[in-house]
Amino acid sequence: MKLSIIIPFNRYIHYLYDCLESIKNQNLTDYEVLLVVDAIEDVKDKIHKYDLPITLIESGEATVGKKRNMGLNLAKGDYVYFLDSDDYVLPNCLNALMKEAKKSNNQVVAGKRMVSWFKKKVYETMSDETNIERNLKDKDHDRLEKVERKQEEHVYDSEPEQFKIDLLIRTRHALRNVSCLNLLIKRSLIEENHISFKEEFFWYTDAPFVVELLKYTNDVSFVEDALLVKRKHNDPINRPALSQIKDPDGRFDEFIEAHNYCLEISKDYPSIHYYINAKMANYFTSFFAKKVRRSEDDKWRTTRFDTMAKVLTRIEPELLKKSLYRRRLSKACMNHDLKKAQKIIAAHLAGVKAKKIFKNKNEMNKYLYRHKYKNEPIQKNLIMFETFRGASYADSPKYIYEYLAKNFPGQYEFVWVLNDTKTKLPYGGTVVKRMTRKYAYYLAVCKYFVFNTRQPLWYRKREGQVFLETWHGTPLKRLAFDQEEVTAASPTYKAQFYRQKQEWDYLIAPNAFSSEIFKSCFMYKDEGDTMLDTGYPRNDLLSDPHKEEIAKELKKKVGIPLDKKVILYAPTWRDDEYYGNGAYKFQLKLNLEQMRKELGDEYVIILRTHYYIADVLDLTGLDGFAFNLSKYDDITEIYLMSDILITDYSSVFFDFANLKRPMLFYTYDLDKYRDVLRGFYINMEEELPGPLVFTTDEVIDTIKHMDEITEKYADRYVEFYDKFCGWEDGHSSQRVVETVFEKN
Incomplete structure (x- = not known):
């Protein structure tokens, strides 16, 4: 057998589905999947649809390290590959790794690890490569690019040991990031050198295993196109990943133990030893020092401070002299001089804060x-x-x-x-x-x-x-x-x-x-x-007894002709049109020129896009027919001006229903939005008080036959109104004020 894929699993089954689906899509032959689970009953009826050569191994409650060891003990493949159950591999990842292993006969073949908070199906629907790249980069990406450049320039030809250390340790910004993931490893390398995972470690099981691999092989190669996606869990409250489980005492203690253990097993390998210590030196000044200064937990200034003093004595002096700040702080810590260390940290952080304030004036506002x-x-x-x-x-x-x-x-x-x-x-x-x-x-x-x-x-x-x-x-x-x-x-x-x-x-x-x-x-x-x-x-305004007069004055204010009916088009933004922190894009899918030609004698149209959408609509040639009120403050006033609403998945239709005026739903991407991007709380096909339409032609035809459509959906409209508008009688503001302000 060529390949054994070992997957430890204990919860969050929907993540596992993506993991198994990604293996199925690799089109592998001659392989096995060893799925190590707490209890076989938890998964055995849920994984048959993937039609994979899966062997279920029951571990009981066990650490990831123990589960991986159990998989190793039963593995039959020439190569083993560890995959976490909440991650997935992109197409051709495993085939690319196996192809390189066959070509080079190397004992370890590494692929690229990317990071995403997208499930597999969402990732596959994203067409903007720039967007994908931005969301999949992790903190180690730039370090890896440097290694790739050096490899292309043949810098490592005479330094194979440096290449493997750079690839598997230096490109990882912290000890917790040193990982066995996306490594294809010859099983004989593991067995002949008795390499295994330290089972008592909960958070830091990977680093010692990788250090052991580095000790026993120089035969490491890298495949840039072999991509594994490391899933971030976006719900650390209910579904935390292992790295998101909080236990400050246990985690710190295990971190120190894992660091010391890595030093011990690499004591005869100075290069590995040096870069493990480099990570600790960085941790000391970038994370630990802040805890000493800011944490409410005194352990950072007592027992943990003393522990760190001992750790620093084992670090190469040149690593502690990388900066004046690190040199002074490490000296104070090794002398167990907490007061001096606190003064050094306070001065340093004040300097960092001053630089932030200089670059961003809002930092001063937050400080004040x-x-x-x-x-x-x-x-x-x-x-x-x-x-x-x-x-x-x-x-x-x-x-x-x-x-x-x-x-x-x-x-x-x-x-x-x-x-x-x-x-x-x-x-x-x-x-x-x-x-x-x-x-x-x-x-x-x-x-x-x-x-x-x-x-x-x-x-x-x-x-x-x-x-x-x-x-x-x-x-x-x-x-x-x-x-x-x-x-x-x-x-x-x-x-x-x-x-x-x-x-x-x-x-x-x-x-x-x-x-x-x-x-x-x-x-x-x-x-x-x-x-x-x-x-x-x-x-409240939608129940105002003078709303018709108010609507007429509003139309005059914005220049809408009083002799024409008004269509309001208010689409929502799409999650897959997000392209950066707080930045969104939008492309209008309704053919306004066609609507002007066929409806312009009787109607005008108001456009109201979601406030997230940054792009300005181009209404060239549509003067007198299309009015962009996306920046108009109050959409409730726009409702009053409108005779018909066209929307999709925006919540505007719940409010517009208070007016009991016709609505239609332009849902050209219904399947994608419902099944991939967000999902709905109601059944749109059965509960909406108007038709779902999918093309501009259907929109125009529906508007031309609006009287018939209104009659067709009359009963459903009544049910919808009772369910979603029954509380709104024009006195909501009064009820809120009486409860919140008068009570307090």
Whole structure:
């Protein structure tokens, strides 16, 4: 047999599915998969569909190291390959490694390890190579590129030992990153030298194994095109990866033990020994020192400080002299002089902070917030409002603000966060720009906060402050902790969300459906009246008895002709059109020129894209027919102007339904959006109060026959309205204010 693939598994079955699917797609022959599981019953009925030569091995509760050893003991292949159950290999990875092994007869063949928080199916649907590259790079990528360049320049031809160390150790930025993953290893190398995993290690089982490999072979080669994707877990609260499991005491102790063990087994190999110590020296100044300064756990300044002093005595002196800071700090630590070490660390971190402040003025604002403004008294009648990160004066915060100002004159002072500071507010609110010094000040001293998105990560709610989260829509797409994958944010999204929602005192629900969903997707514990089942204040306007007159005045304001019906097209953004931190792109899929030709005599169209979408729409040649109101503050006012809504997966249709006006759903990528990107909370085909259409021709035809469509969907519309609009009667703002402000 040529190849044995060893996979340890103990939880998160949906990750394993991707792993096994990726093996199936390799088109291998003459191989086996050794799947080592806690209990065979957990998986035996769930893996048959992959039709792989799988041998199930029951380990009971065991470490990854023990499971890999059990797989090694039963492996029959000439080569072994370790694969974690939450990772997957890209097409041709294993074949490329095997081909190189056959050609070179090397004992170890390494591929490239990339990092992603995307599941396999999402990755495969992404067409933008730049996007893929950005999201798959990890911290070791640049180091590996240097090794590749040296290899191309034949620098390693006379230094095979340096090549293997650079490839397997130096390209890994920390000891925990030294990994046996994506290494094809000759089984005879392992057996003849009695190499195995240290089973008692929980976090650091890989590094000693790799050091042992390096000791016994110089026959290492590298295949650039053999790609393994290391999956990041985007839900460290409910589904943490091994590296995300927190146990500061056990982890630190094991780290030191693993480091010392690696030194011991490499004591006769100076080069390996040196680079293992180099990682510890970097750890000491980049991580450990910060813990000594900032951690609330005194162990970093007592027992761990003493432990580190002993470790440093075994490190080559030249590694401790890489910088003046490292030299002074290591000397103080080895002398067990904590006070001096703390002064050195404080001075160094102050310098780092000063550089950050110089490069980014917001760092100073955050510093003042933490160290000055939070010491000032809370102003008990001061309220801060923010919508969409300062993008607009709109949404539920606007209607809560106006209700308070009208009904409680003189009782409150108001601060509005608006990036356009020239915005003129009714009722005399103060405007501050987001992420400025004034913004930081008001975050510290306001009594109340009314936000429709999450607060800044660096904000910490003070005792006595009250945070009202209005959110900004009834959820159709799965949100936060209900999403299996987060493809349009950083892998820390769920961890960040979990911490931020802890500071919400109240959360508004627009309907009973949303109330239950919010408890799940936000992991929001509804204690008493903290979930406000009031309806959305932003929809109060849709029940105004004078809404028709208001709509006419709004049309005049934006230049929409009064003698034509208005179509509103409000598409959402797609997760796979995310291309960077906070950056998105969008391509209009509706043929507006065709619509103008066939509908322009009777209709005009308003375009309203999601606030995430940065690109400006090009409406050249469509003057008088198409109006881009994407930057118009208040979408509720746009609803009033509109006779028909075209949308897709945006939550706008839940609000628009309050008007009981026709809707159609332009879902040209329904299968992809539902099955790959996000998933839905409702069955769109069966519950939506209008037809699903897939082409511009169908959109036009539906609008031309709108009377028939309205009659066809009348009963479904009634059911939809009762389920999602039943709480909204024009008095939601009043109910929120009575609960939050009058109570407090």
